[in-house]
Amino acid sequence: MRLGDMMTRDVPFLHPEDTLERGVKLLRKTKLEGLPVVDAWGTLIGIFTKANLMDAFLSGAVSSEPLERYFNRQVVTAHVDTPYPEVEKIVKNSPVGTGIVVDDQGNVLGIFTKVDMIMALFKQSKKLATQLNTVYNQMHNGIIVIDKNNRIQLINQSGEKILGLKQENIQGYLFDDIFPDLSLDSVIKDSRVIVGVKERLNGVKTLCNISPIIVENGVAGAIIIFQTLTDLDRVASELESTKRLYETLLTVLNIAYEAIIVVDDQGKVILVNEAACRFFGKQEQELLNRPVNRLVENTRLLRTLRTGVAETNKIEIIGGRPYVASSIPIIRNGKIIGAIGKIVYRQLEEVKELAERLAQMDQELNYYKERAGNARDIITFDRIVTVNKEMLKLKHEAEVVARGTSTILLTGESGTGKELFAEAIHNASPRRKWPFVKVNCAAVPENLLESEFFGYAPGAFTGAQKGGKPGKFAVADGGTLFLDEIGDMPLNLQSKLLRVLHDKCFEAVGSNRTVKVDVRIIAATNQDLLQKVEAGEFRQDLYYRLNVINFKLVPLRYRPEDIVPLVHVFLQKFNKEFGLHLEDVSPEVRKILVNHHWPGNVRELKNVIERAVNFSTGTILETESLPFYLREQGKPGHTSSGVDNTYFTGYPKNSHIDRETLLQVLRQVNGNKSRAAKMLGISRSWLYEKMRRYNII
Template identity: 40%
Template sequence: MENYIKFIAKAWKDFIEEGYLNSAVRPEIADSWKRCKNYEVDPLNGRGNSILTGRSIAYRLEQNEDLISIAKPVVKSLCDIVAGSGFVIMLVDKEGYVIEALGDTDIMKSADELKFVVGSLWTEREVGTNAIGTALYLDKPIQTIGAEHYGVKQHSWTCSAAPIHNEDGDVVGCINMSGNYYDAHLHTLGIVTVAAQAIETQFDLTISNKLMNTTFDSVTEGMIVLDSKLNIKKINDKALNILDMKSEKTIKLNITSIIHNVDFKNILNGRADNCNDIECDFYVEGSRIKCLISVLAMKVKNKIMGIVITFRECKYYHKLVKKVMGYTASYNFDNIVTVNSKMKEIIKFAKKVARSECNILIEGESGTGKELLAQSIHNYSERCEGPFVAINCSSIPRELVESELFGYEKGAFTGALKQGKPGKFELADGGTIFLDEVGELPLDIQSKLLRVLDNNKITRVGGTYEKQLNVRVIGATNRVLKDEIKKKNFRSDLYYRLSVMNIKTVPLRERKEDIELLIKYFMEELNSKSLCKKKVVEKAYIEKIKTYDWPGNVRELRNVIERDYYLSEDKMVPLDYLEKEIYEKNVSSDPVNISVLPMDVLEKENIENALEKCNGNILKAAKSLNISRSTMYRKMKKYGIKSVSK
């Protein structure tokens, strides 16, 4: 080593004084000397010149916070290993600034004299050839001894440095070990190289861990990780938000203290299968939070090491079902077409009712807009963002009414879904349930409905506990429920509990001033959808319509207007068979006495009228009827219709 030190000292002198570069100088050093000469570095110096202070060094340290926190333990460990050997350990950022320095007192004093301190810049351009600057330039480990340094002030030093890379292979810094040049040994280069690799490994692990934590917390479901003793090891932000808990209160908490109806021990022991999308309650500080959870055993080499739980509140799924299944209210009070004073009073009263939380009973004949009113009340209420679930009580088979309304647990009866099923009341949680034809409910279901109205709790078929809900009930019926009470068909206590607010709709025969308004409203809708020429309605047609009593009310009026629209030419006229069926003034309103035309007769006439109107053009006629061309041909063949273009 002594001979090499003398050789390199002479080679340096020859290069600096005479420009002669000895070919025996190793290429990395020779090339660096050439670069330094081009940089016009002062070879008679070698001390650090650019030193950051104050805010500049604080900013530099902040920018390298990750590197410092990851590398510092390695630097400290390395410093402990070489303690007493006269070496200083330096951590440097990717630009060459020293950001950490540890070492023996004597060597640290020498480093201070050389201005080899935190905040100083040690690139080749700044201080000449040195292990730090050259390692960063070459992107590989290097050792510099004595006069291999370009600046003469560094000739008494030996330095070994190795670059540090991130997970993408980019240089993020450098670790350096420096001491007296007489102590130079190749093993110091090996030490810093291994240290750099250790930092890189830890860097990768830390970044991966941060990425995992970020992913863990960004998952849209609640997630809990359990250890082999069922204690909570990790919980994400979404889970904390759902459970309204602080992280410090959950870590090491045993899961069995907050979930009671899942057999975690058997899942952990492999004696029970994983669970997917099962309904479960979390019991947290006196509150019960209904969730849908999945439980998955974590396996490493076929050995179960813990459990992962993912979950969401049931109300999230109810909102999803609302969106997919269309459990929304489409109408509001602006959709109620009327100039009738009674109807205006009903709307005014309904708006007041909507702002309350009272149950409502809407009574009235079929076709008077009971559901339209119910939807308007929902959309005008504070529950407008919640679901609106409508169910026709008369359309459900008697044996399925209870499970349809209140749901059932798994295995409740033969044919039940494996995971159970929520009822319409659960799906309406946070919103409104509309029980149309409520007077058709069986008496035994009426008693259960009464209990729900009393305490807002339901019990599923086959269930063992009650579920608290937040549902507003709007009932509707075309029966006179007080008469049904007398006939023992409807419970009086349910009637009074349901009709806290009672609304009676007005039949169309009592609001004939609305008929013209409704006709024009329906005509605008039909004209906006039609591809053919827009049609008009004359006063004579409207007056004719007014002569009828409309037992089917607005629903019947709409159907007649739509039928006349498609069967008429440019002007709306009642056709002959309709004259006899509807428009004769003294016609009986008894449905038994009303003549009924078969659907195929109406369909044939409709197709013939469309073809005539479209001058025999089959494609245009099909579009006007809102059917495909192939369907048009099929129906023409069925009815023996031939088209001749005019």
Template identity: 40%
Template sequence: MKKFRYRIRFKDRVGMVRDISEIVAQGGANIVSLEVKRGEIYLQVEPLPEEKLSYIINRISLIPDVYEVTPVEWMPHELAEQQLRTVINSVQEGILSVSKKLIINTCNARAMQILGISHPPIGKTLYEVIKLPDEVLELIRSGKPLEQKEVSISSSRGSIRVMVNSKPIFDDKGEIAGAVLTIMKMSEIRRLAHSLTRPVMVTFDDIIHRSRKIKDLIELAKTVAKGDSTILLRGESGTGKELFARAIHMESPRREYPFVVVNCAAIPDTLLESELFGYADGTFTGARRGGRPGLFEFAHKGTIFLDEIAEIPPHIQAKLLRVLQEGSVRRLGEMEEIRVDVRIIAATNRPLEEMVSRGDFRADLFYRLNVIPIYLPPLREHKEDIPVLVDYFIKKFNQKFNKSVQGISPEALELILNYPWPGNIRELENVMERAMNLCKDHIIKVKDIIINSPPFLLSPSEKYLHLKEMVEETEKEALLRALSQGGSARKAAKILGVSHTTVIKKMKKYGITLE
């Protein structure tokens, strides 16, 4: 036996509901549900033996003006409830509805998952299931809306941070009848924000090269990308450290999660700590209401790239060390620690070993960062990559400037190959962009190659000085300026920050006299 549901279609008239109800009662059955619409009635009766049910249905079909009685799978209200349940269970937010007394009457599957419970908490009070701050509960009781309130709640999995929204429910008289709450994990919000704003990421296929040296480096980076160990990228400015960091992230299992770039030298010391670790509500003047998560929280399950790591001050070095050791961060102004699952890739062009010996960089932090060191060589050490880089930049700037430059002359390429490129690939890109702007033909020529690095240029023949000669030219020019400004060797020594004897020796070396 089971519950039976029928749709009864009829010519609309007064008394039809009464006639149907009388027949069901005479048959000794109870009506479970009855829904009346114009021209049709949906009837659900209690479980009955088949003979008894058939008798009742046959009698109903003989009622005057009834022309169809058919079984249905769902009553209209059941179907609506099922559809609503499917909708609320399909959304990414946890949904809870509560009465005026904060009794839970709806809880979707996502809310149960976030709270770490296996059964719907229907009938329980809200504060039994989710421990919200008192001010939040008061807003819900008073019928005031709550928007995007970040709170820390306790669950079976420990403390988690969620974003809570609440909308009041009013009855027909306009009085408060309850509220609907939505909750969403902050980690999911950050992931959603990342998916909407993530830049185009690069892979190892995007690293232009021909040399064996860079090829071996890429193979090494691909291998270490599979793990979670901290990576320290070393190399001069402009060698492509951020490019490698992005490619490592895209090669790793974390590729679907955020890649967060932090230039430690570009953020003032006073702001760097709050940027990295976040802050609580009211921590300092000008702080955003409700507080703010730090970049480590935003990078949860992803990768954080700490560029120019050598520039961070000592007190932040200590907090960074704790993140590496404990895997947790603490916002400024809060006592609670927040667990973060983040892979760290750091980069620097500074000699960290020397900084450690001078006491400018913590030795324990250096060893934590230097788990997998990768050295990116300067461009002068893999000049065989210059021709393919030049071709790449020509294609790139053709598209950017809507030009049709076909290549570079042998003389211009020779000029580029002979230059030491102290600014590495970044400097080469700048020189090629300048050349593409100046090029009036379809071939880049020597006259289009302008490298603004005096005194590197020796003569209009486009030959360059050796490093020793560059240093001497710079030193001589500085000495002449100081003597001109000071008027004496002693004053020039003070301007240059060297001894009087050193200035005299340099004047003799370069044949400079005060006259």
């Protein structure tokens, strides 16, 4: 507490030419003992007090006379930031009851009286009493306070609950009368501290710590802090169980032949087994608390810590030799708190054989790279990066239902990963050996949708291929058909789709031959299909046929714990694509990314990182590499507004892009279709379809 917290502010000033009458009026109005006197430039020159006023009238002065002859030019001043202990000294040593408070330039800020100090102390005492009361009542332990006469003054809420007593029933009673088994004589008389005494209080077994309350005049009482022994016994039992579990874990780890390393969230080694000690040729104490990258260069454990993605049975070069290594994240309450690494090592002959296999694999890799070109990686649930509890639950449930054949509806905002989920479900199902076929219902022109789905016979219409063309249902036979943006499917095609789902057969355009198919349907939409059903824009029977199993994906803004792992996954991806070596993002970038709303979800985050990687020059991604709208959001006091921010974050919350929005974006990018599609978070084909529908040339 400082002087500025105690003084009286906004006091009026007097000038030497002011009359005694004005001085009387101001003193009466403010009810103060004195007022500061300043010159024409506002500089403090003295103080005019009630005592000065009485002396003036006793000397025969009249009320119209200037007070210039009567104010006190010797004035006590104090700086506004003077701490309380110094204020206390000033008040004790000063013969006057009023002082002037000034700032660094000597400007008058207010006055300070002994009454101000007393009132400030009252407020501070009340505040401290409230804080102390809160501490007492929030403590898990019981507390009893007694005075020097051995009478009970206070028992907190925990104490009441433990002992089954109420404060109003024991307050003011002698402690010995309520708790005869515990004597406090030595504490009160000899100021003795007693720690760890076991005693029954009101029949309850407790462990007590007792301390005297010492003031300037001696002992003012005592405080007893206690807790039930049953609580301590339970804690001891839990500690014993934890100790047994830890010893069991160590035994299991030491039985394993593989080298096992456990690291914390900072990448420091916290546990190793005996095999790891043998592998590195070091004692356990030499390995513990060391950064794991000093033991294993370019270890995958650090990557797993950042991304939360397990990596199993990967070839890792350690000390110039190849080994099979795995890393698994340790996740608690949605946060990555560590990782476990395993290194499989065998006899030298096996290592040699493994090296030869690696050389052969390298040759085969080059061969398959040439043949595969830009072949797409197989998407599995391991590729869906998340540590969010709800998303982890969705992944688990999706893996379970992948084994069946029921229709699945994926809902959620644009950019949340519905297509990834669909492909992961397919690759986890018994149908994974058969095709996974995708159709964007919003990107195919309406007049071609039927032939796109069901194919057409030779000569079915002008411009058709000579031999006809199989539709997506025929291509997906035995596998999975993913219908993206199902909410944009025209009503006439919805009825035909419903028939295929029901009868498992269809007829190609221009053909009378019925084709039977075995296809599992996974549909996805970022629209409210029930609302479209009510508006008559979507068939109710088709909705219920599709909505057998529903998974609603969580927007990125509701799972901020996934942002940093995803950032590292994207850094890893673009490092590989662009031949860079970005290791991490700066703390400022991390803060901006975590605080951003992410209306474009994971797609927006990926685009942001790709853009930033292109502009980054060092090993750490800095704020300057981020898009302008994110850099602006990172500035203090910034509030998002304007059209540009909406555009550059990917199309935000639904797919209903109106004509005006589309025109604005196209004007902004000077008609560049690729940039416009990227800014809106949609595909180019969908952009062209939107332009066609709105008759935008």
